[in-house]
Amino acid sequence: MLRTLTAAFLLAVMPSSSNYVLHSYDFGNGSGTASGTTYKMNGTVGRPSGALSSATYMLPAGIKASTSVSAPAAPTFINASNNYDRLHLTLATSSLPSDTKYLIAISSDGFATAKYVQTDNTIGSVVNINNYQVYAAWGGASGFSILGLASNTTYSVKVAALQGSNTGSGFGPIASAATVSPTVTLALSTSLTSTPPFTTTFSSLAPGTPINGNATLIAAITTNAINGGALAIYDQFGGLKSTAANYTLASASANLSVAQNGYGAQVTTATQTSGGPIVSASPYNGSGNTVGALTTSQQTLASFSNPITNGNITTALIAKTDSSVPSAGDYADTVTLSLSPLF
């Protein structure tokens, strides 16, 4: 590949780099050393991004350096929070001067190929003086998260230093860590059973009094979705429907202590072991007999903005009739829950 590209450029391109321009050139059969009685030339061919070195010097990647500093020790590199798209890195300063700048290389193939951590903490191919940042800029003792990583992948990192007037080191020892896969669990149950079919019953909706269904709905959620997620609810009829009476007790957002009749849902508890937190969404976040409407399209029952462990959302259904609601024994509805983690 290199030979092919080199041949192409000889035909078409004035060779140059950021450090030199070759104004005239020709083919030759020179080797690594050319010498005569009055001169001697030593040359080396290599990748600028590699550790160009000899017994007496090492050239850091991406810049023109003059002399060497000690390579930093391996950084602390971990998956701090069961993450699927980021890993946490804390530099080891190895007693280097406080004005030392650091370049972080990262690879998922053992450095057969490499990328570099950019100033926005993502990874990319760009490597130049801007990729070198002081310890504090890389998060200091707290470190920082390298972002935009692939899930379920082991990454290796190594760090090079630059100090003073472009006095640089090669890369230090490698540290490795792995992202996990995106995960989500959802368990539905009611206060009466954890085994489907799940039901809740209003045994007698006598006019005039708000009544709770005999079972509450419980959703247990755990996910490492970095952007959290939402639990949504929707129903089949937009109310309690009786075929015998040809009538639907419409669901509406209301305070059933005041409204003549109605039917809806209320989140009664929203908790978690860690993460989140879960927040019940309006209009389901009422108290007493205040309910939010159930509709045939998804409505957010509760949401969370961060990964969550053992999130628990309990929802009650409340209904009230008045004399305008025909008597019948077959009022029914089907409520569906849906979870959408945002990874």
Next chain:
Amino acid sequence: MLRTIRQQNTIKKVSFYSLSALLAFSAVALVIQPEAAHAVTLNKVLVRFDRLQISQGTTGTVCAQPTSTATEASVQVVFPTGYTLGAAGTFTVNTTNLNWPTGGTAWTGIGTANNVTSQTVTFPSGDLASTSTLYCFNWTNTAAVTVKSSATSSNAGTVTTQTSVPAPIDTGSYSTVSLASDQIGVSASVPQAFTFALSSTTDTLGALSTSSVVSSSSAPTITVNTNAKNGWTAWGQDANTGLKSVSAGNYTIASKTPGTNSTLVAGTEFANLGVTTSQTGGTGTLAADAAFLGGGTGKGGGLDTTLRTIASSNGTANNAVLTLTNNAVVSATTPAATDYSDTITMVGAALF
């Protein structure tokens, strides 16, 4: 000899330049050598399945926030293993905001899928111009995706945007669940209810006159509440078919034409009952029976000892009110007495 040296110098110069050129060109070549195509991780990704229950067909929503600025031409959604996919044509789409995440914006140029291969569905896409926008679309046909047949967690898939080549641009992994049941059945019973309440049990008309019709000053009411879907009826009857005075030798100011609506006239001796109605709510249409329809001075119908319909409704009633106005007028020959009276009985029943 001198010539030889110049030749040697020439050769060495060529070699030096060659080596330098090779070094330079190698460096240049290495710097600009293009990398192999490599997708960057999407900023955000979401795939929402509207049904999570095993073996259920489902619609859903796909959202993605790009990281790169390359021009998208398609998006591939890889569904989890075990999910059954329909033909490409079943993956019809729209960009109606169906409770999308906050900031969700219509996916530019999204179209019906044009390829389904194994678990991968390819949708044509327009360019997602902003890396700070969460683009969303819905697939709208339940025949497109069927949830796997077992209940499991962390069912994995990916979303990848592609160029027109196609080459991957950005990719993100998502996870979902499949449940034994994602639904709760709700049932309810509304028991039969009927209330029929008189506001008072007396109605004193006072002194009757030949010159004008005397009507109830505080007309009694009947309030009905019922959830009988087929409605209800109220009936009335009286004991004397009019106002009877025992002291006057059982003289009776007669109910005028029982069963027929009429209006009393001053100086012409008769009595009747006028009914007017109102209702706060309910499905029923409430109406006074034509024979007893009131609403004007002396207007109504005569009661007798037979239960006669005074009002009815064809549905439920929430605070239905019947106002009962008794009317009477005497003539110059009506015997004077202070004990003219009647007893009216009102009955109601609902049809469930």
